[in-house]
Amino acid sequence: DAGVIQSPRHEVTEMGQEVTLRCKPISGHNSLFWYRQTMMRGLELLIYFNNNVPIDDSGMPEDRFSAKMPNASFSTLKIQPSEPRDSAVYFCASSTRTGGDTDTQYFGPGTRLTVL
Amino acid sequence: GESVGLHLPTLSVQEGDNSIINCAYSNSASDYFIWYKQESGKGPQFIIDIRSNMDKRQGQRVTVLLNKTVKHLSLQIAATQPGDSAVYFCAENITPGNQFYFGTGTSLTVIP
Numbered sequence: 001d002a003g004v005i006q007s008p009r010h011e012v013t014e015m016g017q018e019v020t021l022r023c024k025p026i027s028g029h030n031s032l033f034w035y036r037q038t039m040m041r042g043l044e045l046l047i048y049f050n051n052n053v054p055i056d057d058s059g060m061p062e063d064r065f066s067a068k069m070p071n072a073s074f075s076t077l078k079i080q081p082s083e084p085r086d087s088a089v090y091f092c093a094s095s096t097r098t099g100g101d102t103d104t105q106y107f108g109p110g111t112r113l114t115v116l
Numbered sequence: 117g118e119s120v121g122l123h124l125p126t127l128s129v130q131e132g133d134n135s136i137i138n139c140a141y142s143n144s145a146s147d148y149f150i151w152y153k154q155e156s157g158k159g160p161q162f163i164i165d166i167r168s169n170m171d172k173r174q175g176q177r178v179t180v181l182l183n184k185t186v187k188h189l190s191l192q193i194a195a196t197q198p199g200d201s202a203v204y205f206c207a208e209n210i211t212p213g214n215q216f217y218f219g220t221g222t223s224l225t226v227i228p
Contacts (some may be wrong), residue, residue: 004159031214043160043205043218049171050214095214104150105216107159 002026004108006092012114018080021111024073025094032079033105034067035091043091049075083116089113124203126223135193137222139206144187146208150216151180151191155202163191163204167211193224201226 005024013019025032033048047057052069060067064083069075079086089112093105129135141149147168153161166173166180166189173180179192189206203223207216 034213042220045215048214055214091157104165106162106163107152110159 003029004092004094004106006090006108006111008114009109009113010114012116014116015083016081017115019082019086019113019115020077021077021090021092021113023075023077023092023108025075025092026106027073029094029096030072031095031103031105032069032075033093033095033109034075035093036088036102037091037110038088046077079113082113084115087113087115124223125134126225127183128225128227129196131198131226132195135191135196135200135224137191137204137224139189139191139194139219141187141189141208141219142205142217143208143210144184145210145216147211148209149180149182149189150207150209151178151189152205152207152218153200153202154205154221160205167201196224196226198226198228200224217218 007022028042031050034046035043037043044059045060047067048055049059049069065079067077089110091107091110093107095103095105150165151163153163154160163176164175164180166182171182177194181190193200203221205221206219209216212213
C-alpha cells in the first residue's frame with residue numbers, strides 16, 4: 001500500500017509566486033483533506049472533499065488559496081500569490097466513508113513550504 | 117519581537133517505563149476519537165481509535181481510555197521505547213461529520 005502521496009516534499013519560493021501542492025489519496029478512499037501545520041496554530045483543516053466535491057472550505061485562509069479535485073486520485077492546493085506567512089507544512093489526508101461512521105484519516109508525508 | 121508559538125506539553129520517560137499522555141477534548145457531542153503519532157519531518161500516523169460506546173480499547177502496547185463524563189482521553193504506552201519519541205495528538209470527531217479537531221499535541225521524549 002503506497003499510502004497518501006504528496007509532492008513536492010519541499011518547496012522554496014519567493015513572495016508573489018504561484019505555488020501548487022499535489023496529493024494522491026489512497027486508492028479507494030473517497031474523502032480527501034488538506035491541512036496546514038504551523039508552530040503558531042498547530043494543525044488546521046483547510047478544506048475537504050467527498051467524492052471529489054468540496055464540502056467545507058471554511059478553513060481556507062483567503063482567496064489566495066484554492067483547491068481542486070478533478071478526479072478520485074488527484075487533488076491540488078494552489079496559493080496565488082504566495083506570502084511569507086503561508087510558510088508551513090501542508091498535509092493531505094484521505095479516508096473512506098462506510099455507512100454512517102466516520103473513518104480514520106491517513107496522512108501523507110507533507111509538503112514543507114517556505115516563502116521568502 | 118519574538119513570535120509566540122504553541123507551547124507543547126512535554127513528557128520525558130525512561131526507556132522501559134510506561135507512558136501516559138492525556139488529552140482534554142472540547143465538545144461533549146464528539147463520539148469518535150483518534151490518537152496520532154507524529155515524528156519529526158513526517159505526517160501524523162494513526163495509532164489507535166475509540167468510539168464513544170467504549171471506555172477502553174487496547175492495541176499492541178497501547179491502550180486508549182475514554183472518560184466522557186469529564187471529556188478526557190488518555191493514551192497509555194507500555195514499555196516505552198526510544199522509537200516512541202514523537203509528538204502525540206488526540207483528534208475528536210462528531211459522527212457522521214468528516215471533520216476532526218486536533219489538540220495541540222504532547223511531546224514525548226524517551227530517555228535510553
